[in-house]
Amino acid sequence: MGLSTDYLGIPDWVNKPEGYQAGVTVRYNQNIFKTAFWGSEPGVGNPEENGWRFDDELYDLTSQTHTQEAKIIAYIPTWRKTEGFDYANEKIYQNITHGIISFLMFEEKNLGEFTQTSVNDVNEILDDVVTTGHKNNAKILIALGGATDYGFLYLMEKIGNNPSDPLLPQTVNKVVKFINDHSLDGVDLDLECWWAKNPGDPDQGGRPTGDPHPAGLGLTKFAERLKQALPLGKTVSAAVFATSWYGNNYDPKLADYVEWIGVMSYDLTGASDKSPVGPHTKLFSIREQKAYIPEQQEKPWPALPERPPKPDDNPIISVEDSLWYWSNSYFVNWQTKGQGLPRNKLAFGVPTYGYDFAYKKDQDPQSHEIPPGYKVIQYKDIVRNYPYSDTAPDANIKELGSTPRPDFVSHVPGNYPYAHNIYFETPETAVEKLKFLKYVGVQGVIVWDITGDDWQGNKSIIKALYQAKDLPVDLSAISGFYTKKQQYPNVPVGVEKVSQAAPV
Structure with missing residues (x-):
């Protein structure tokens, strides 16, 4: 449809x-x-x-106005240097329009000050990224915040509650100086820590539309002042969550002060213990949710605390659903209306990783804790272990087996009937996503992250995106998408079958 x-x-x-x-x-x-x-x-x-x-x-x-030249915006995490990742690989920067070094983080107690650890980590890769990026005509930004930066949350909350707080101009000046001192092209604002930090702390999600979190209001004021203070031509951008649970925490006026808002339309499944099993970055809305029930860890669905229970309804959210929430003025859900932002202010997510729903997550390399949710596998490891995975039907690999369930579903009897059940992005699904987004007038895509892609082989997701970024799109193209959408099987590969992407 x-x-x-x-x-x-x-x-x-x-x-x-x-x-x-x-x-x-x-x-x-x-x-x-x-x-x-x-x-x-x-x-x-x-x-x-x-x-x-x-x-x-x-x-x-x-969709009357289509995007002619899409942005390919890729995040560059600092913590892969110890794994031997080559941040000076020219091939990377020849295939992106913008690179975002991630993350420069804030102290939790001394608000407005950068953590020395994050400064050191950024400095470790800064020269390689900026020099190689600029040599290959890629703009390089610095990202503030990230998934563990509660200092950024506390800082923005303080500013939101008191916009005249002197911390605002002091922090703006500090960020502007960092950008200018290191020849960076701008800053990306990644306010993400809406979840509880400690057991017993309240989760910050679930607000109704039109009632932004104080930190969301502070983020808008911060972006406004950064835009005023930065030299002409420097970029201010932001990243936000894809769905209303945390999306309503942001102030829609943020769009007035940034070049783009990157909607993190990945991790739509997999990121929590209560996640359903299924694709984590599916392009089109999934009409037959029940088709995924046979492969759930908990059946028919895990109970979600943030949603009123409904029969056969534990939605596997799609990129299209998040597009509607952020930009279609008629979107409505249980938290009331969507954000209604202009589509030419948005970019949407492409991951270079997948989730294996047979296992829980590994230890986080930064916090050294085991985060909630299912196991993350980088795309480069998927294509190394499964030679035909770059063309796997429905971007899904199922390998039969009998696997003890993750401890957060240990109450479910019996083993999980797969050795692996991996949902991910492929070059084909990524390009299909980009073409659709260009047709509806979105600026482009944000990619998390460059280090997960296949730079050693010939199956790169990011390279495929870059080659497609300037291709024209018209009605015949979107008709083809929807024809293919209807051809995609709603029912995943059955337990008695295995994906053609056989393991090495």
């Missing part, structure tokens, strides 16, 4: 004094709506009282 020709038999909405009862489907303002309960006019009033729910977008009608 997604084109007007897919809905030829669906009537347009018309005003009826008696309204519409549950179970009705209509076309309205180039979108498709269904009634969950009695509805008046789609998109009007309180969604708790008006039962119309956005269901699909008619892209051939809504």
Whole structure:
């Protein structure tokens, strides 16, 4: 679905004094709506009282402006140097438009000061990245924050609660000086630590739309002041979560002060102990969620504390779902409406890693703790271990076996019937994603991260993206996407079968 020709038999909405009862489907303002309960006019009033729910977008009608030259924005983590990663590899920078060194972090107690450890880690790779990047016409930014930087959260929260706090100009000046001193091209703001730091601490997610977290308000003020203070031509950008649980913490006015907002539309499964098993960066909305029930660790689905339980509903979120949340003004969910940002302010995620849902995560190289969720495998390791994985159907590898369940699902009887069940991104799915995003007017993609790609072989995801970034897209292309979308099997490979991507 997604084109007007897919809905030829669906009537347009018309005003009826008696309204519409549950179970009705209509076309309205180039979108498709269904009634969950009695509805008046789609998109009007309180969604708790008006039962119309956005269901699909008619892209051939809504997407009038396409992206001509897409950005390929790749994150460059500092901690791979000890593994021997070559940060001066010219091939990397010949295949990206922007590289973002990650991360420069903040002290938790001495707010506004960089941690010396992160400064040292950044300095270890800075010269190689900036020199090689600029030599190959890639812009190089520095990322602030990251998944473990509570100091950034506390700093932004303090500024959000008091925008006149002297910490704001002091920190802005510190960041601007760092950028200028090291010939960087800008800064990326990665405010991510919305989860509890210690047992018993509250999670920061679940806010309604229109009520940003104080730290989200502080981030907007920080971006505004950075944009004012940086020399002309320097970039301010930001990264945000893909879904409303944490996405509503951000202030939509942030878009006014950044060149792009990178939506982290990966880890849509796999990142938590309560995650369903399934693709973590699927392009299109998955209509048949039940097809994934046979491969769940907990059946029919793990219970999600942040969602009211519904029959057969533990959604495997897609990139398309996150696109709608961030940019379609008619999007509604249980946290109320979406953000409604312009699509030309957004970029969406492409991962160079996958999740193996037979195992829990390994120890984190920075915190030395075992994070929640399932095992992460870099794409370069997947293609090394499974020679045909770069063309695996549905970007999924299933290898039969009998594996003890991760401890967080140890209450489930019996072993998991796979030795491996890996969902990941391939060059084909990444390019397909980029073409779709170009068609709907998105700036490009953010890639986490350069170190996970296959730079030693000929199966690079990032190189495939770069080669496709300037290709024209038109209606025939998006029609092809949707034809292929319908051809993708909703039911994953069964337990009795194994992916063609056989292990070495």
